[in-house]
Amino acid sequence: xxxxxxxxxxxxxxxxxxxHTTQKRRWLWGRLGPKRYEVLGAIDPNFKRAQADxxxxxxxxxxxxxxxxxxxxxxxxxxxxxxxxxxxxxxVRRDIPKDVAQGLLKDTLTRLPKQxxxxxxxxxxxxGSLVAERVVTVDPWEFSGDQRxxxxxxxxxxxxxxxxxxxxxxxxxxxxxxxGLITVDTYRIAAVEQLKTYAEIIGIPVxxxxxxRELKDxxxxxxxxxxxxxxxxxxxxxxxxxxxxxxxxxEGIDAEIHLVISAxxxxxxxxxxxxxxxxxSIDRVIITKLDETTTYGVVLQTCExxxxxxxxxxxxxxxxxxxxxxxxxxxxxxxxxxx
Numbered sequence: 001x002x003x004x005x006x007x008x009x010x011x012x013x014x015x016x017x018x019x020h021t022t023q024k025r026r027w028l029w030g031r032l033g034p035k036r037y038e039v040l041g042a043i044d045p046n047f048k049r050a051q052a053d054x055x056x057x058x059x060x061x062x063x064x065x066x067x068x069x070x071x072x073x074x075x076x077x078x079x080x081x082x083x084x085x086x087x088x089x090x091x092v093r094r095d096i097p098k099d100v101a102q103g104l105l106k107d108t109l110t111r112l113p114k115q116x117x118x119x120x121x122x123x124x125x126x127x128g129s130l131v132a133e134r135v136v137t138v139d140p141w142e143f144s145g146d147q148r149x150x151x152x153x154x155x156x157x158x159x160x161x162x163x164x165x166x167x168x169x170x171x172x173x174x175x176x177x178x179x180g181l182i183t184v185d186t187y188r189i190a191a192v193e194q195l196k197t198y199a200e201i202i203g204i205p206v207x208x209x210x211x212x213r214e215l216k217d218x219x220x221x222x223x224x225x226x227x228x229x230x231x232x233x234x235x236x237x238x239x240x241x242x243x244x245x246x247x248x249x250x251e252g253i254d255a256e257i258h259l260v261i262s263a264x265x266x267x268x269x270x271x272x273x274x275x276x277x278x279x280x281s282i283d284r285v286i287i288t289k290l291d292e293t294t295t296y297g298v299v300l301q302t303c304e305x306x307x308x309x310x311x312x313x314x315x316x317x318x319x320x321x322x323x324x325x326x327x328x329x330x331x332x333x334x335x336x337x338x339x
Contacts, residue, residue: 096300135331135332147225159288170323182228207221215253232249257284263289285303
C-alpha cells in the first residue's frame with residue numbers, strides 16, 4: 001500500500017489527496033492470488049502547475065478524475081460520506097441495480113451508529129449480513145407421502161432442460177425417489193430428444209405433452225411418482241401470445257413454479273422477465289450459469305423482484321454434479337465479491 005501511495009505522489013506531486021484505497025486479489029473471486037492495491041487520488045484545486053520538470057498533463061488528468069469521482073458520487077446522495085459513496089459504486093459495478101444498491105445502503109446505515117458511517121469496513125460487514133437476509137433460500141424438498149409437481153419456466157437459453165436433468169438425477173439416483181419427467185417443449189425436437197436421453201440414462205419415465213389436456217393426462221399417469229418435473233419451452237418475455245399459452249398449460253395444475261434465469265442475463269432485462277413470467281405464480285427461483293459470469297447482481301435483483309426464495313443454482317453443464325442447493329451466506333458472498 002505504501003508503494004501505491006508513493007507512486008501516486010510521485011506521479012502527481014506532494015499536493016495529491018488520497019480519496020480512497022482498495023485491496024484486491026485476482027484469483028478465485030478475489031480469495032486467492034497476489035494482493036493488488038488501488039489508490040484513488042485527486043489534486044487540490046488550488047494546486048499550481050509546477051515548472052518544466054513537472055509532467056505537464058498530470059494535473060489535468062488528476063483534476064478530471066476528481067470531477068468524475070464527484071459526479072459518480074452525486075448519483076446517490078452527495079451528503080453521504082466518501083465511504084458510502086465508494087460502496088455504492090462498488091455495488092453498481094457488481095451489476096446491482098441502482099435502486100437496489102441505494103436501498104441496501106440506506107437500510108445498512110440504519111443498523112449502524114452514525115460514528116461508523118465513514119468506516120467502510122464496518123459498513124461492508126453489515127451490508128453482507130443484510131444481503132444474506134434479502135436472499136431467502138429454501139432447503140430441498142422433503143417427501144412425506146405427498147407427490148410434488150414442479151414446473152420450470154423461463155426465457156430461452158437459460159438451461160431449463162439441463163437443470164431438470166440435474167434435479168432428476170440427484171433425487172432419483174442419490175435421493176432414491178420415484179421421479180418422472182414431462183416435457184411440453186414441443187417447439188424443439190432436439191429438446192424432447194435431449195430429455196428422453198437423460199431419462200433413459202437415469203432410468204426414469206418421460207412423457208411428451210402436446211396440449212394442456214395431454215399434460216393433465218400425463219400427470220395422472222404418473223400418480224405413483226414422488227416427484228414430477230415438467231420442462232417447458234423457453235419463451236420470450238416480449239411475446240404475449242407465448243405467455244398466454246404458458247398460462248393455459250399451467251391452469252388447473254397444483255404445481256410449484258420455478259422461474260429459471262441465467263446469471264448472465266442483463267440487469268435491464270430482469271424486470272421485464274419477472275413482469276412477464278409473473279403472470280403465473282412464481283414460487284421459487286433457480287439461477288443458472290454462475291460459471292459464465294463474474295458479477296452476480298442479477299441473483300439479488302431476481303430475488304428482490306420476484307419476492308420468491310432461491311432453491312438451486314447451477315455452476316456448469318455437468319449432469320448431475322453441477323447443481324447446488326442455494327444458501328444465503330454463500331450467495332451473499334458471491335454477490336458482493338471481494339471486500
